[in-house]
Structure formats: C-alpha cells, structure tokens
Amino acid sequence: MQTQTETASPAGGARVSGLDDGPRCQIVRTLDVIGEKWSLLVVRDALRGRSRFSEFRDSLGASTDILTDRLAKLVAAGVLEKRAYREAGSRERSSYHLTESGRGLALVAGAMIQWGDTFNPYPGGRSSRVVDAATGAPLRLAFVDESGQAVPDSSAAIVPGPAARTTW
Amino acid sequence: MQTQTETASPAGGARVSGLDDGPRCQIVRTLDVIGEKWSLLVVRDALRGRSRFSEFRDSLGASTDILTDRLAKLVAAGVLEKRAYREAGSRERSSYHLTESGRGLALVAGAMIQWGDTFNPYPGGRSSRVVDAATGAPLRLAFVDESGQAVPDSSAAIVPGPAARTTW
DNA sequence: AGCCTGAATTGGAAATTCCAACCGAGACCC
DNA sequence: GGGTCTCGGTTGGAATTTCCAATTCAGGCT
Numbered sequence: 001m002q003t004q005t006e007t008a009s010p011a012g013g014a015r016v017s018g019l020d021d022g023p024r025c026q027i028v029r030t031l032d033v034i035g036e037k038w039s040l041l042v043v044r045d046a047l048r049g050r051s052r053f054s055e056f057r058d059s060l061g062a063s064t065d066i067l068t069d070r071l072a073k074l075v076a077a078g079v080l081e082k083r084a085y086r087e088a089g090s091r092e093r094s095s096y097h098l099t100e101s102g103r104g105l106a107l108v109a110g111a112m113i114q115w116g117d118t119f120n121p122y123p124g125g126r127s128s129r130v131v132d133a134a135t136g137a138p139l140r141l142a143f144v145d146e147s148g149q150a151v152p153d154s155s156a157a158i159v160p161g162p163a164a165r166t167t168w
Numbered sequence: 169m170q171t172q173t174e175t176a177s178p179a180g181g182a183r184v185s186g187l188d189d190g191p192r193c194q195i196v197r198t199l200d201v202i203g204e205k206w207s208l209l210v211v212r213d214a215l216r217g218r219s220r221f222s223e224f225r226d227s228l229g230a231s232t233d234i235l236t237d238r239l240a241k242l243v244a245a246g247v248l249e250k251r252a253y254r255e256a257g258s259r260e261r262s263s264y265h266l267t268e269s270g271r272g273l274a275l276v277a278g279a280m281i282q283w284g285d286t287f288n289p290y291p292g293g294r295s296s297r298v299v300d301a302a303t304g305a306p307l308r309l310a311f312v313d314e315s316g317q318a319v320p321d322s323s324a325a326i327v328p329g330p331a332a333r334t335t336w
Numbered sequence: 337a338g339c340c341t342g343a344a345t346t347g348g349a350a351a352t353t354c355c356a357a358c359c360g361a362g363a364c365c366c
Numbered sequence: 367g368g369g370t371c372t373c374g375g376t377t378g379g380a381a382t383t384t385c386c387a388a389t390t391c392a393g394g395c396t
Contacts, residue, residue, distance in 0.1 A: 024295040026284030027212050027277055033288060037203075037384070044195050047326050053343060063385060068344060078287070091393040093343075101287040106324060107309055109195055111279040113326070116194030119246070119269040120201060126329035127192040130311065133325035139311040141275060143298065146305065148318035156274060157301040158215050158281070161294035205353070221374055231354060236375060259362040261374070338396090345390070352383065359376070365369085 024163050033077045034105065038062045039070050040112075043079065043098070043105050051095040071096055079105065110141045192331050201245045202273065206230050207238050208280075211247065211266070211273050219263040239264055247273065278309045 023029055034040045038060060045059050057067055074080040079102040086092045098105075110130050117126055130139045142150035191197055202208045206228060213227050225235055242248040247270040254260045266273075278298050285294055298307045310318035 021291050024290050024292065025212075026281040026288075026290070026294065026296060027208065029288050029290060030280040030284045031208065035205075040195065040199065044193075044326075057343095063387090064342095064344065065346085065386090066384065089394070090341080104283050104287050104321070106321065106326065107311075108276070108279040108283055109326065110311065110324065111276040111309070112198040113194040115272050115276055116198045119272050120194075120197050122192050122194070122197060122331060123189050124192065125331035126194065127332045128194060128326050129329040130324055131327055132313065132319060133323050137313060139313060139319065139324055141279070141309060142312045142316065143275075143278065143307040144310045144312060144318045145300065145307060148310065150312045150316035150318070151300060151307065153272070153274065155301050156278065156298055156307055158212075158274065158277065158296050159299055161297040163290060163293035164295045225374090231356090232375065233355090233377080234353065257363070258372085340395075341393090343391085346388085348386095350383100350385070352381100354381070355379095357377085360374095362372090364371080366367100 024165070030108070033074075033079060034108070036070065036073070038066055039074060040105075040109070042067075042070055042074060043102060044109055046080065046096065046098045046102060047106055047109060051097055053094070053096075056096075074102075078102075107141070114141050192333070198276070201242075201247060202276070204238065204241070206234060207242060208273075208277070210235075210238055210242060211270060212277055214248065214264065214266045214270060215274055215277060219265055221262065221264075224264075242270070245269075275309070282309050 022032065034043060041060055041062075042056055045056055050056060050059060053067065053071070056062070056071070057064060060067070062070075071080065071082075075082050075096065078099055080096040081099050081102075083095050083097060084092050085095045113126075113128050113130065116122075130141070131137060132139055143153065143156040144150050190200065202211060209228055209230075210224055213224055218224060218227060221232075221235065221239070224230070224239070225232060228235070230238075239248065239250075243250050243264065246267055248264045249267050249270075251263050251265060252260050253263050281294075281296050281298065284290075298309070299305060300307055311321065311324040312318050
C-alpha cells in the first residue's frame with residue numbers, strides 16, 4: 001500500500017527537498033516499501049536465494065505485470081539491486097539481488113514467520129525456519145537490551161519518539 | 169492481502185477440517201491476517217492503547233466502512249477482542265482490545281519500526297521508539313540463540329522447514 | 337529471413353478502496 | 367410522545383488496484 005502522501009521520486013530517484021519527506025510513522029514508511037501485494041513475498045523469495053524474473057514468477061504465481069511493477073519499485077526503494085547476467089546462448093537478462101537494506105528485511109520476515117508459528121500455525125508444520133547460518137542452531141527473534149540480552153516480549157513497549165504527534 | 173486460498177471461516181469462526189488449513193508459508197499466513205490495507209495500522213494504534221472505533225477512525229483517517237471491515241476481520245482472526253463499554257450518559261458501545269495473539273504482533277511492528285529507522289528514516293526523527301516498559305531503556309529487535317543472546321543479523325538464515333515444498 | 341524464448345506491455349474484467357451521504361439505536365429535551 | 371443530536375455502522379457509486387490472457391518485443395538461434 002502506498003500512502004496518500006506518496007513519495008514519488010522525481011524521475012531520477014534522487015530526492016531533492018530535505019524536509020517533509022513522507023510520513024513520519026516508521027511502520028507507514030516501511031509499508032510504503034513492502035506493503036503492496038506481493039512485495040514482501042518477492043523479498044522472501046530473494047532471502048531464499050531467488051533472483052531471476054522467472055524464478056519469482058514461477059514461485060509466486062503472480063502475474064507478470066505486477067511482478068514487473070513490484071521489482072521496479074523494490075529496486076527504486078533500494079531494497080533490490082538490478083544486475084545483468086547472461087546465460088550461455090541467451091541474451092542478456094536482469095537479475096535482482098538484495099541490498100543491505102533488503103537483507104535487513106529478514107527481521108520483518110522473521111517476525112512474521114515467528115508470529116505465524118506461535119499464533120497461527122499451519123497444522124502440517126513449518127515451511128520456514130530461522131537458523132544460525134554457521135551452526136544451524138535454531139534462532140528466534142526477540143527484543144534485546146543494550147547488552148544484547150533478550151528480554152521478555154511483555155516488557156517491550158512502543159512509545160512516542162521525538163517526531164511523534166498526536167495524529168502520527 | 170488475502171490469499172487465493174482464502175481461509176474463509178465457516179460462519180462460526182471455528183475450523184472443522186484439520187487438513188489443508190490454508191497456505192503453508194508462515195509469511196503468507198501472517199499476511200492473510202494483517203496484510204490488508206489498514207490492518208496493521210489498526211494493530212499499531214491498539215499497541216499504543218487505542219481501543220475505540222472513533223479513536224481508530226480519527227487517528228488513521230481511514231473511511232468507516234473499511235475500518236468496520238478490518239476490525240471485524242481482526243476480531244475473527246483472534247487478534248482483537250470486542251468488548252462492550254458504556255460511557256456515562258451514552259449508550260453501550262464496542263471497544264477493541266489486543267489479545268495475546270495481537271500483542272504478539274508487536275514483534276512485527278517492532279521489526280518494521282527498526283527497519284524504517286535503519287534504512288528509510290524520516291529526516292525529522294522517529295515517531296516511535298521501543299523501550300523496556302519498566303526501566304525505559306531502549307530496546308532493539310534481534311535474532312537470539314537458545315540462551316537468549318543476540319547474534320549478528322548477518323548470521324541468521326531463513327531455511328526450509330519440515331513442511332516446505334519447492335513452490336511454497 | 338523465420339523461429340523460439342522469455343520479459344514486458346496491453347486491454348478488459350474483477351476485486352478492493354475511497355468518499356460522501358444516509359441509517360438507526362439510544363440519550364436527551366420539551 | 368415527538369423532535370433532535372450523536373456516533374457506530376451501512377450503502378451506493380466512482381476511482382484505483384489487481385487479475386488474467388493475449389500480444390508485443392528484443393535478442394539468439396538455425
């Protein structure tokens with residue numbers, strides 16, 4: 001979903017004004033990037049290593065017109081990076097790879113996976129797990145204090161920050 | 169967003185069959201609950217303590233028809249709980265409160281807040297922060313190992329689980 | 337040239353969202 | 367009782383978004 005105060009970059013993608021740069025609420029800002037239908041699922045696939053148009057299309061079952069649109073928007077938002085590749089005997093094509101920003105969305109994906117596991121599980125078991133890439137040990141997502149120690153979910157509170165206003 | 173394999177509960181909300189209970193992917197399952205426009209923002213408001221129809225309407229600026237729809241769906245999904253309340257000299261009205269499952273979505277909200285802060289910040293500062301409710305100390309979201317110790321984001325990997333298939 | 341493949345585009349149907357006007361139950365007043 | 371106000375909620379129709387299938391287009395191949 002895009003906000004009414006849409007952040008339409010002026011053609012080049014570079015921003016001009018430094019003030020009033022879209023909505024204040026971080027959740028709304030994040031949803032402006034990944035809130036449209038299919039966007040986060042493209043990221044999910046990318047986190048699993050997929051990178052080609054055909055891979056996304058076959059995996060997601062989304063129609064090609066919206067896939068084209070979502071890929072372009074994710075590239076414009078800096079979540080994906082477009083690269084050229086060439087398969088032997090084929091013309092040059094584009095592949096899409098997560099940027100640092102895109103890899104950061106693993107936190108969002110992980111949160112959804114964990115919530116689903118906990119509160120809305122599929123009876124047949126989990127389709128994804130989060131593990132330590134090096135050791136294979138299971139990981140979970142938690143709020144941690146400054147020392148990196150997990151605190152109970154119940155002690156975390158979302159409170160207004162400096163830029164808060166009564167109406168978000 | 170709702171999946172094509174929509175999980176339309178048969179009137180009562182209770183499920184009958186135990187097999188093939190919607191999509192396997194936890195992210196898709198979670199998006200089926202909070203992926204529609206406005207849904208997560210209702211939850212965000214609820215996490216901030218709002219509970220009444222008028223509070224959501226005024227805060228979100230969403231039209232009342234979709235707000236009615238989203239509140240009903242969140243109640244049906246078990247994220248919100250509908251209660252009756254009566255203000256002095258007014259008729260009985262309904263308020264909407266987070267359930268345990270709804271409070272669990274703080275993880276998803278927190279992940280989006282943190283990603284926004286890190287990769288897509290509002291130049292004027294943050295509108296929300298996550299803190300320890302008791303001490304007020306800032307918290308962040310991280311993947312932790314079984315001992316509750318945070319690991320670097322880069323060591324977390326999303327891998328196929330028991331119910332994985334090639335096409336999700 | 338002609339054919340094949342795969343990404344991208346187009347056109348029209350379907351679904352979703354938006355907006356504004358309207359409804360109706362209860363509270364209040366006379 | 368009748369009138370009016372308030373506020374969740376509903377309704378009707380326009381606008382936007384998504385869906386689906388067919389088509390186009392660029393490049394490599396024979």
